[in-house]
Amino acid sequence: MIMDLDAVRKKMQKGLDFLQDELAQIKTGRATPALVEKILIEAYETKMPLLELATITAPEPNEILVSPFDQTIIRNIERAIAFKKEMGLSPAVDEEVIRIRIAPLTTERREEFLRLLGQRLEIGRVAIRQIRHEERSKIKRMFEDSELNEDEKRKSEEDLQKLTDEMNEKIQTIGEAKKQEIAGGM
Numbered sequence: 001m002i003m004d005l006d007a008v009r010k011k012m013q014k015g016l017d018f019l020q021d022e023l024a025q026i027k028t029g030r031a032t033p034a035l036v037e038k039i040l041i042e043a044y045e046t047k048m049p050l051l052e053l054a055t056i057t058a059p060e061p062n063e064i065l066v067s068p069f070d071q072t073i074i075r076n077i078e079r080a081i082a083f084k085k086e087m088g089l090s091p092a093v094d095e096e097v098i099r100i101r102i103a104p105l106t107t108e109r110r111e112e113f114l115r116l117l118g119q120r121l122e123i124g125r126v127a128i129r130q131i132r133h134e135e136r137s138k139i140k141r142m143f144e145d146s147e148l149n150e151d152e153k154r155k156s157e158e159d160l161q162k163l164t165d166e167m168n169e170k171i172q173t174i175g176e177a178k179k180q181e182i183a184g185g186m
Contacts, residue, residue, distance in 0.1 A: 003139060003156045005163065011131050012167045019124035020174060026113050026120070027087060028181040029105040031058040035087065036066065036100065041080045043073045050077060066091075066098040074098065105182070113182045121175045125168060132164045 024034035033056035040047040050056065054068040054077065066081075068074050078098055081091040088109070091100045105113070136157065143153040 003135060003142075003160070005159055008131065008135055008160065009163060012128055012163065015124060015127040015131065016167060016170060016174075019120065019127075019171065022120050022123075023117065023174065023178050025087070026116060026178065026182065027089075027102070027105065027109075028113075028178075029102065029110075029184060030061050030181070031064045031100075031102045033058055033064060035102075036064060036081060036089070039080050039084060041073065042076050043070075050080070053077065062102045062104075064100040064102065066100065067096065068098075071096055110182055114179065117175065117178055117182060121171055124171050128164060128167045128171070132160060135160050 021038065024032070025038060027035060033051075037049060037051035037056055039050045041050050041053055043053055050066065053070070053073060054066045057065045057067075059065055066077060068077055074093060074096070078091045078093055081089055081098070081100065088103065089100050091098045139148065139153055139156045139160070142148045143150075148156065
């Protein structure tokens with residue numbers, strides 16, 4: 001029995017999707033709903049992502065508009081956004097909406113975000129390598145248990161490495177695109 005490459009691809013893709021979600025939260029100087037949609041808000045005796053509690057739009061390149069479905073939690077939303085100091089966002093309640101101005105990035109902040117980007121990309125690469133390691137161990141065990149012959153083992157390892165290389169290329173591409181967004185004004 002040769003390894004299930006589709007199952008491995010799905011595991012790696014989950015890691016890639018998580019990485020993309022993480023990178024979407026890195027500020028680039030442009031307003032995007034992804035900057036705030038995952039922020040957890042205290043509401044209804046639990047914590048919920050902002051995306052489930054409000055409509056989030058970016059009507060201008062430097063502004064995010066949050067329209068809560070329930071006005072009773074507008075202050076909770078404002079506090080939660082303001083509490084995320086590392087993001088450098090300053091929300092302001094304007095009647096029934098929250099306006100979040102996105103200040104242009106300074107050179108120092110851009111460099112800081114580029115370092116953060118590098119760290120997040122490395123975490124993504126490590127996750128892919130970890131999955132590869134686990135699958136290699138399975139292949140080795142299957143070979144030792146005589147479930148795979150030498151050719152099947154070699155083929156499985158080659159396929160696994162090709163998939164790993166493909167995922168690492170995707171991480172590289174995603175990273176380059178995000179780097180361009182962040183460095184836009186440098």
